[in-house]
Amino acid sequence: MSTIDAEPDDILTPIRNTSKLWFVAFGAAAAVALVWLAAWGYQLQNGLIVTNLADWGSGGGVTWGLYIGAFIWWVGIAHGGIILSAAVRLFGMERYQPVARVAELLTIGALSMAGIYIVVHTGRPDRLVTSILEAYPWTVQSSPLVWDVTVITLYFVMTATYLGLTLRYDIVRLQHKMPKYFAPLYAALTIGYTKKEDQIIERMVWWLALGIIVLAPLLLHGGVIPWLFALLPSMPGWQGAVQGPTFLSIALMSAIGGVIIISYALRWAYDWQHVLTDDMFRGLTAWLGLFSLLFIWLQLQQVITGVYAAPTDLEKLMTAKITTLPYQIAIGLIVLTLAYIFAQAVDRRVFSLRRSVAVSFLVLMGTLTEKVLFVFEGLEYPTFSLYHAVPGHYAPSVIEMLSVAGTVSLLTIFFLVIVKLVPVVELHAVEDHEDHSEEVGS
Amino acid sequence: MSGLDVWNVVYPGVWVIFGVIGLPVYTAFLGWFLGKPRSLSTTVLGMSVFATFVLSLWGGLYTITMVIRLFFFG
Numbered sequence: 001m002s003t004i005d006a007e008p009d010d011i012l013t014p015i016r017n018t019s020k021l022w023f024v025a026f027g028a029a030a031a032v033a034l035v036w037l038a039a040w041g042y043q044l045q046n047g048l049i050v051t052n053l054a055d056w057g058s059g060g061g062v063t064w065g066l067y068i069g070a071f072i073w074w075v076g077i078a079h080g081g082i083i084l085s086a087a088v089r090l091f092g093m094e095r096y097q098p099v100a101r102v103a104e105l106l107t108i109g110a111l112s113m114a115g116i117y118i119v120v121h122t123g124r125p126d127r128l129v130t131s132i133l134e135a136y137p138w139t140v141q142s143s144p145l146v147w148d149v150t151v152i153t154l155y156f157v158m159t160a161t162y163l164g165l166t167l168r169y170d171i172v173r174l175q176h177k178m179p180k181y182f183a184p185l186y187a188a189l190t191i192g193y194t195k196k197e198d199q200i201i202e203r204m205v206w207w208l209a210l211g212i213i214v215l216a217p218l219l220l221h222g223g224v225i226p227w228l229f230a231l232l233p234s235m236p237g238w239q240g241a242v243q244g245p246t247f248l249s250i251a252l253m254s255a256i257g258g259v260i261i262i263s264y265a266l267r268w269a270y271d272w273q274h275v276l277t278d279d280m281f282r283g284l285t286a287w288l289g290l291f292s293l294l295f296i297w298l299q300l301q302q303v304i305t306g307v308y309a310a311p312t313d314l315e316k317l318m319t320a321k322i323t324t325l326p327y328q329i330a331i332g333l334i335v336l337t338l339a340y341i342f343a344q345a346v347d348r349r350v351f352s353l354r355r356s357v358a359v360s361f362l363v364l365m366g367t368l369t370e371k372v373l374f375v376f377e378g379l380e381y382p383t384f385s386l387y388h389a390v391p392g393h394y395a396p397s398v399i400e401m402l403s404v405a406g407t408v409s410l411l412t413i414f415f416l417v418i419v420k421l422v423p424v425v426e427l428h429a430v431e432d433h434e435d436h437s438e439e440v441g442s
Numbered sequence: 443m444s445g446l447d448v449w450n451v452v453y454p455g456v457w458v459i460f461g462v463i464g465l466p467v468y469t470a471f472l473g474w475f476l477g478k479p480r481s482l483s484t485t486v487l488g489m490s491v492f493a494t495f496v497l498s499l500w501g502g503l504y505t506i507t508m509v510i511r512l513f514f515f516g
């Protein structure tokens with residue numbers, strides 16, 4: 001059965017109608033992206049020294065800063081998307097089916113932004129691909145950085161395959177109502193389509209969903225990425241098994257926040273109150289609250305074990321961390337979010353879409369701040385004060401800050417373009433259909 | 443046996459990546475080939491889409507890095 005009271009034509013609204021606002025949004029996003037690209041060009045010409053991340057000789061020994069923090073943040077945002085979609089398919093959470101494809105697209109877009117940060121943070125990005133591929137057979141044996149690249153590749157490709165396969169059903173049935181000038185694209189996406197494949201594809205994406213829901217949260221953002229840090233014994237701020245669950249909590253909350261914001265923007269732009277319903281947003285808000293609570297709980301674990309009877313190096317790091325104003329603000333933003341979500345759970349009248357969107361922004365700001373602090377404070381407070389003699393103190397440069405605005409703009413452009421190409425709500429969500437959940441996976 | 447360092451025989455990345463991380467991927471592919479209903483042509487299509495995305499991702503990244511080399515490090 002359809003999960004919402006909408007017609008198949010409704011999901012084609014973004015493809016068929018282009019308002020002035022779309023052009024304004026595109027122009028504004030493109031302008032910001034160009035400003036950042038110019039700043040990155042300046043960095044490429046003059047080297048990473050323009051960000052104080054070039055070597056051990058500046059920034060108090062910090063060589064990883066906002067770029068790496070933002071990389072982790074984007075990978076985290078990417079998670080919610082596909083996990084939400086996989087949960088719809090695996091656990092029958094059909095309430096979220098209308099937002100499943102938006103969530104999948106967020107995964108692709110956000111992972112691409114994370115990939116851009118890998119390129120941006122290297123001093124010689126032109127050597128990136130050749131050096132990774134040539135040395136892969138040896139580096140994969142021991143380097144968590146190469147494990148990271150491997151798992152992100154798998155995650156991206158599995159998600160893109162998932163999206164590519166699920167789009168076939170929709171495009172075949174809606175193509176006659178979609179723009180003729182995109183016909184070659186639609187022909188490529190539906191190559192070799194036969195009606196008999198529908199059930200088989202449904203089963204194949206069920207298996208992909210199963211793989212992704214294990215790979216992404218448990219082995220990537222709760223695995224390989226925290227291991228990049230936790231396996232370095234000389235950095236007390238990074239070490240320890242708690243980093244896996246902490247990274248995962250941050251990923252899940254920032255991802256749900258991202259899905260809420262983009263879904264709300266689509267609902268507002270295309271009058272999709274009947275497609276992306278209040279009920280769905282209420283559910284997403286509750287999940288945001290659960291993951292935010294998990295995040296605060298894991299922060300408490302680290303703070304208590306870091307400041308009370310802790311080893312000297314850890315105590316120094318944790319004391320610096322909790323007395324830093326940006327950290328206090330980040331935690332405050334999440335606590336504020338929790339207060340709203342608790343209040344709207346107690347009294348449903350407190351809930352409003354705008355408030356849920358507002359706290360989603362707070363969560364994204366809080367998680368980005370926490371991640372950047374985690375990265376550079378970890379380097380600034382090593383065991384035995386390794387970099388004590390290194391002058392300076394790290395603070396994100398204007399170029400680095402522009403990169404956040406630039407990548408957010410690029411993601412905005414990605415969504416502005418994709419809504420014109422393919423339906424961003426699954427046809428299954430708006431049509432009567434048989435529930436195949438008992439057949440798939442057999 | 444004293445003196446035998448197991449990490450020098452089976453390096454950590456070998457079992458972490460190909461033994462543990464790979465499991466969800468192997469499982470998905472096994473499900474494609476062994477689950478029902480199935481069709482070899484649709485499974486091959488899925489594998490082709492997967493391979494195309496791997497090549498596009500790294501091919502695209504390679505192209506971008508070569509463009510950067512041309513403009514900034516040529």
